[in-house]
Amino acid sequence: MQxxxxxxxxxxxxLLDAEGLDxxxxxxxxxxxxxxxxxxxxxxxxxxxxxxxxxxxLLAGVAEPPPxxxxxxxxxxxxxxxxxxLLGVRDGARLVAETxxxxxxxxxxxxxxMRILMDAGLPAEQAAWTMFAVGHYVLGxxxxxxxxxxxxxxxxxxxxxxxxxxDLRELxxxxxxxxxxxxxxxxxxxxxxxxxxxxxxxxxxx
Amino acid sequence: MQxxxxxxxxxxxxLLDAEGLDxxxxxxxxxxxxxxxxxxxxxxxxxxxxxxxxxxxLLAGVAEPPPxxxxxxxxxxxxxxxxxxLLGVRDGARLVAETxxxxxxxxxxxxxxMRILMDAGLPAEQAAWTMFAVGHYVLGxxxxxxxxxxxxxxxxxxxxxxxxxxDLRELxxxxxxxxxxxxxxxxxxxxxxxxxxxxxxxxxxx
DNA sequence: ACCTGAACACCGTTCAAGT
DNA sequence: ACCTGAACACCGTTCAAGT
Numbered sequence: 001m002q003x004x005x006x007x008x009x010x011x012x013x014x015l016l017d018a019e020g021l022d023x024x025x026x027x028x029x030x031x032x033x034x035x036x037x038x039x040x041x042x043x044x045x046x047x048x049x050x051x052x053x054x055x056x057x058l059l060a061g062v063a064e065p066p067p068x069x070x071x072x073x074x075x076x077x078x079x080x081x082x083x084x085x086l087l088g089v090r091d092g093a094r095l096v097a098e099t100x101x102x103x104x105x106x107x108x109x110x111x112x113x114m115r116i117l118m119d120a121g122l123p124a125e126q127a128a129w130t131m132f133a134v135g136h137y138v139l140g141x142x143x144x145x146x147x148x149x150x151x152x153x154x155x156x157x158x159x160x161x162x163x164x165x166x167d168l169r170e171l172x173x174x175x176x177x178x179x180x181x182x183x184x185x186x187x188x189x190x191x192x193x194x195x196x197x198x199x200x201x202x203x204x205x206x
Numbered sequence: 207m208q209x210x211x212x213x214x215x216x217x218x219x220x221l222l223d224a225e226g227l228d229x230x231x232x233x234x235x236x237x238x239x240x241x242x243x244x245x246x247x248x249x250x251x252x253x254x255x256x257x258x259x260x261x262x263x264l265l266a267g268v269a270e271p272p273p274x275x276x277x278x279x280x281x282x283x284x285x286x287x288x289x290x291x292l293l294g295v296r297d298g299a300r301l302v303a304e305t306x307x308x309x310x311x312x313x314x315x316x317x318x319x320m321r322i323l324m325d326a327g328l329p330a331e332q333a334a335w336t337m338f339a340v341g342h343y344v345l346g347x348x349x350x351x352x353x354x355x356x357x358x359x360x361x362x363x364x365x366x367x368x369x370x371x372x373d374l375r376e377l378x379x380x381x382x383x384x385x386x387x388x389x390x391x392x393x394x395x396x397x398x399x400x401x402x403x404x405x406x407x408x409x410x411x412x
Numbered sequence: 413a414c415c416t417g418a419a420c421a422c423c424g425t426t427c428a429a430g431t
Numbered sequence: 432a433c434c435t436g437a438a439c440a441c442c443g444t445t446c447a448a449g450t
Binding site for chain 3: 002003035036038039042043
Binding site: 094097098104107110111114115124125127128129130131132133135136137138139140141143144147158161162165166167168170171173174177182185186188189190191192193194196197 | 300303304310313316317320321330331333334335336337338339341342343344345346347349350353364367368371372373374376377379380383388391392394395396397398399400402403
């Protein structure tokens with residue numbers, strides 16, 4: 001029963017879910033796959049390459065365009081798919097952040113967004129820069145979302161610090177709030193900003 | 207000539223600049239400070255605590271409010287200070303991302319932004335959520351900015367991949383563009399979105 | 413082609429013992 | 432109070448040798 005590249009990838013994702021990014025080691029991965037750590041180097045040139053492959057894998061689903069519709073709705077769908085992809089595995093956002101635009105599927109996802117914005121009337125350069133902004137927001141949000149996950153104790157730390165300060169209490173409350181709703185809020189903010197540049201939707205738009 | 211906490215911190219920042227986050231080890235830090243690695247554990251309970259302290263140190267300057275003026279200008283100033291703080295040391299954004307809202311100064315910076323937005327008329331909860339969105343954008347942008355720094359070869363990788371595709375070429379061009387200008391563009395986007403919620407500036411605003 | 417075994421050069425952390 | 436020396440339990444990576 002030989003090991004294939006895909007098996008290593010799946011094992012790595014399982015281990016990542018179980019142990020987090022800091023707990024993902026070549027030796028443990030070897031153990032999970034019933035193989036010596038050194039054997040992994042036949043399938044991947046090194047740990048970084050393996051991590052890059054996981055990141056790329058994670059974003060595979062984002063590389064296809066959302067269904068037809070108004071540009072803003074399509075962009076929202078894309079942003080949601082991106083967040084969901086990052087949430088697909090523990091510490092997924094941190095993982096992708098360390099490989100970012102390098103991996104093919106990240107670039108492809110950006111390209112999809114560009115097309116949506118160019119169809120909406122934005123020139124290519126503005127469309128590209130806008131997608132970077134959207135991507136940075138999604139990445140930043142999801143890194144924090146995964147870092148502050150319940151049980152990490154980070155929310156409690158802030159709560160303690162906030163004891164005497166009403167504003168800090170509000171910030172602490174925001175962290176404890178449903179991250180999906182907070183994501184939505186920030187995404188709405190960014191989209192409003194994009195609308196200012198694209199101009200109002202006309203009846204001609206589908 | 208005894209070691210003080212501040213000396214360790216300064217040494218760690220120097221080492222970080224020289225070697226990057228992955229190259230910052232307790233043993234190398236000990237060597238830099240002419241001390242055994244074990245000695246560092248008298249000053250800090252562990253490596254994570256040391257990293258957290260560096261992150262907090264980095265954000266120290268952001269914890270004081272920008273000068274009086276129109277709310278949007280104050281918010282832009284705050285965002286700039288935040289980015290500059292993250293750029294203060296190599297891999298600074300990645301470092302802060304791994305400690306995020308935990309450290310005191312991160313929360314304080316958020317509080318400053320909240321006040322600016324509340325003074326502009328936003329209710330506390332919206333102000334808090336808005337600051338998260340701004341923070342996530344800044345963090346996401348700066349992580350990528352520091353990850354794609356010249357010499358890492360990431361820009362070249364994308365350029366190669368983009369060979370046949372005009373859209374990908376545009377994305378590659380964006381990466382090679384001045385990151386400061388790209389930051390400005392995205393920040394302007396987010397600010398336009400906030401303006402929609404705050405409402406137009408009235409002559410009553412200073 | 414794919415993997416083992418064993419080594420090399422590292423890690424973070426602990427802790428008795430020194431000063 | 433502050434640090435050394437030395438150990439413990441790990442790392443990623445390489446590579447001859449096996450099958």
